[in-house]
Amino acid sequence: MSYKYLLLIVFSWSLQVGANDTINIASDEWCPYICNEDNKPGILIEIINEIAEAQGYDVNFTLMPLDRSLRLLQQSKLDMVLALTKEHIEAFDLRQSQEVYGGLYNDFYVSNETQWKFSTVENLKNFIEQGNILGLINGYEYGSAVSRLKETSGEFIFLASGDKPLSSALKMLSKQRITVLLDSRFNVEYEIQDKKITNLQYAGTQGIFVPLYIGFAPDTTLNYISTFDKGLIKLRTKGQLSKILQRYGISDWHSKK
Known part of the structure; x- marks a missing residue:
């Protein structure tokens, strides 16, 4: 194996690890769930940030039109799109969270x-x-x-x-x-x-x-999805979710299920 080829393998592996450590998310602005403010980024952005930080992930969020973000997610060029209905999930053959993330x-x-x-x-x-x-x-x-x-x-x-x-x-x-x-x-x-x-x-x-869900790329593992669902449950149980919702003047959708 040549030195050049070995470098290529190492570089490719590094890119894959980096991609796995960073969650790439895109959605349009839809406050209070998804906002474009530093001090109030949105309920769902705050939830994902809390869960990601606990798991050691970085979050890369991009604001873009919903129809474009759905197409990119379908092609596995994104990891997740926020605040989707079941119709969105089915229409684009995505995977979805089992927990409800708003409504x-x-x-x-x-x-x-x-x-x-x-x-x-x-x-x-x-x-x-x-x-x-x-x-x-x-x-x-x-x-x-x-x-x-x-x-x-x-x-x-x-x-x-x-x-x-x-x-x-x-x-x-x-x-x-x-x-x-x-x-x-x-x-x-x-x-x-x-x-x-x-x-x-x-x-x-x-x-x-x-109800609204998180949409995941079609090749996402169930364990990865479960990480976020368990994270939401933990935030709710510990009262952290309530604190986030209070900042936006929104009550917990859990009671509406």
Whole structure:
């Protein structure tokens, strides 16, 4: 074996070890779960950092659009993507945590000047087809009823994208460039308070609480996934999770399961 070839093997092994010691994560901004602030990086970022530190891992987090991060995770170019629904997991053939890491509701928001309130998806369909625009976030899953609405009434739907899609969509709603926004109350209310937006109001909810999971690359071992699930359980048991949630004004989703 040549000296050059031996160096190549050693270098390749070193890269593999380095990759295993660093957790590569990507998601879009979706406060309070995933934020872009040094002092408040987000609930899920803080949870993963606590677990990773206890296991001796480094964390490399990149802010990017959700649809791109899902494609990279599917190709095993990332280790995990945060705050995913079961629909995301299944659609991209990913592995998922067994523990729940947050949750969402399908909540509607409108400007204070808009009188419409959500009652049924058919009611929503009729409203937007009168020329009103529904704002959604590109790559997000809202359930089968909303998916059908995207197919039948897509011309009346705006898909926000980018690294901070919810923030962008709320600005558009506040300026009445869209008429209705669908997202989760936890995230919308956090953004409204943080950005001091005063001209928006809640307009109803479709469906029930939807649990969120961590999505892992398809080749991830079950033992690796279990490390994070056990870490979350430990954080909850020791009261550390409660302290993290209190900083963001969010209650534990465990009671909603």
